[in-house]
Amino acid sequence: MKPPALAQALVAVIAPASDYEIVAGDLHEEYLRIASLRGTKAANRRYWAQTLRSIPSLLSYSRSNASAPRRVGVALIALAVLLAMLAIDTAVQTVFEGVGQGPHWLWFGLHWMIAVVFGAILALLVRTDGLRVAFWTALFLVLCFVIPAVAGHPGSQAPLVAWILLWGVIPAMCSGAAIYQIARRT
Amino acid sequence: MAKGEYLGEFEHIVLLTVLRLGEGAYGATIRAEIEHVTGRSPAIGAVHATLERLERKRLVSSWIGEPTAERGGKAKRHFKVEADGISALKHARNTLERLHSGVSLRDATA
Numbered sequence: 001m002k003p004p005a006l007a008q009a010l011v012a013v014i015a016p017a018s019d020y021e022i023v024a025g026d027l028h029e030e031y032l033r034i035a036s037l038r039g040t041k042a043a044n045r046r047y048w049a050q051t052l053r054s055i056p057s058l059l060s061y062s063r064s065n066a067s068a069p070r071r072v073g074v075a076l077i078a079l080a081v082l083l084a085m086l087a088i089d090t091a092v093q094t095v096f097e098g099v100g101q102g103p104h105w106l107w108f109g110l111h112w113m114i115a116v117v118f119g120a121i122l123a124l125l126v127r128t129d130g131l132r133v134a135f136w137t138a139l140f141l142v143l144c145f146v147i148p149a150v151a152g153h154p155g156s157q158a159p160l161v162a163w164i165l166l167w168g169v170i171p172a173m174c175s176g177a178a179i180y181q182i183a184r185r186t
Numbered sequence: 187m188a189k190g191e192y193l194g195e196f197e198h199i200v201l202l203t204v205l206r207l208g209e210g211a212y213g214a215t216i217r218a219e220i221e222h223v224t225g226r227s228p229a230i231g232a233v234h235a236t237l238e239r240l241e242r243k244r245l246v247s248s249w250i251g252e253p254t255a256e257r258g259g260k261a262k263r264h265f266k267v268e269a270d271g272i273s274a275l276k277h278a279r280n281t282l283e284r285l286h287s288g289v290s291l292r293d294a295t296a
Contacts, residue, residue, distance in 0.1 A: 003258075019234055025253075025260030026213035026230050032256055054231025061235045 003031045004044050007051045012185040013178040014055055017128040018063035020185055027051065062129060077125050078137040085118040104161060111165055112172040119176025134177035138170040193278050199224065200236045201275060204246055205267045212251070212262040213237070237265060245271035 008024065015023045027050055035043035066074070089111060096110070115138070122137060123130025145166055148156040193201065203219050204211045213234055221227045240246045251262040267275075 015231075019238075019263070021260045022213060022250075022263045023230060023234055025257035025262060026217070026234075028258035028260060029214045029256055030218070030230075050230050053229035057229060057231035057235040061238045063238055 001032065001035050001040060001043070003028060003047045007048050008186060009182045010051050011054075011058075012182045013131060014058045016058065016062040016064070019058075023054070023058065062132070064129060074126050074133060078122060078133055078140075081118055081122045081125065082137055082141055085114060088118075089114050108165055108168065112168050115169045115172035116176035116179075119173030119178075120180040121176075122173070123177035123180040130177040130181055131174060134173045135170065138173040141169060142166055193274055196228070196232070196236055197240060198275075198278055199226075200233060201240060201245060201267060201271055204237075204265045205271075205275070209264075211265045214262075216265070237263075240271070241265075243270070243274075244268060245274055 011024050011027065012020060027047060030050070031043045031047050034046050092110060092114065096107075119134045119138070122134050126133045145156060145158075149158070199220060200216065203216050203223070206223075207215055207219055213230060216237070217228060217230050217233045220233070237246065237248070241248055245268060246265050247268055248263050248265050251264055253259050253261045
């Protein structure tokens with residue numbers, strides 16, 4: 001008897017690095033107990049309910065007491081990954097502009113795919129809590145464009161399509177980090 | 187007791203449950219005991235987030251146990267109430283008793 005794989009993957013994505021094994025173990029133990037008392041279907045339902053209800057709490061804390069040098073190191077890695085991603089993104093855009101402007105969805109897919117890959121690379125490099133680091137890194141990138149625009153900087157006005165593309169980087173980078181985290185933890 | 191050190195309702199419940207369970211206190215048993223005694227069914231994530239907060243306040247301490255087969259080969263984190271946790275529980279009970287004294291719930295109307 002095994003808990004639902006998708007719910008297990010969700011736990012691997014949302015649980016803080018230091019508590020993943022503990023939370024997954026608690027859920028597994030309860031799963032087996034309920035499965036033996038009330039059957040697999042009830043145990044599956046309970047596992048899903050517990051996982052979904054735990055999302056806000058598990059995202060709200062981290063047992064990490066990383067030292068200041070480690071935090072600075074993570075910030076520098078995140079910055080380096082962000083710069084590399086922007087460089088690749090610009091290079092790809094330059095190459096494809098020579099070919100000709102395609103439909104929006106193609107551009108969105110291409111840019112977001114790059115963000116997914118770099119989200120995974122970031123999670124690989126920082127090792128612990130990659131999803132959270134990817135989220136804050138992507139948010140930092142978005143704010144770098146949003147703040148000047150809100151402040152009315154004339155060079156930062158862009159069409160709606162560009163904003164959709166930019167905000168999409170957050171879920172894209174988080175997805176990449178989540179995929180890495182699932183592969184590593186489960 | 188400083189303002190930030192008062193126990194929230196759920197913190198109070200979790201701390202008392204850890205004390206009730208003694209050596210058998212870890213995430214799954216704490217969650218099950220709360221459900222059994224109070225009728226509330228907390229999410230395991232909420233229990234762990236609360237335990238982490240209590241540990242940061244130094245009211246409980248924890249240590250990692252051995253992985254076991256019934257947990258899919260995963261370890262448990264055991265919890266124990268510390269002296270500051272006992273003091274916090276006594277303080278919470280005294281506060282409630284003082285508030286209750288002189289109040290008759292039988293005559294009270296909603």
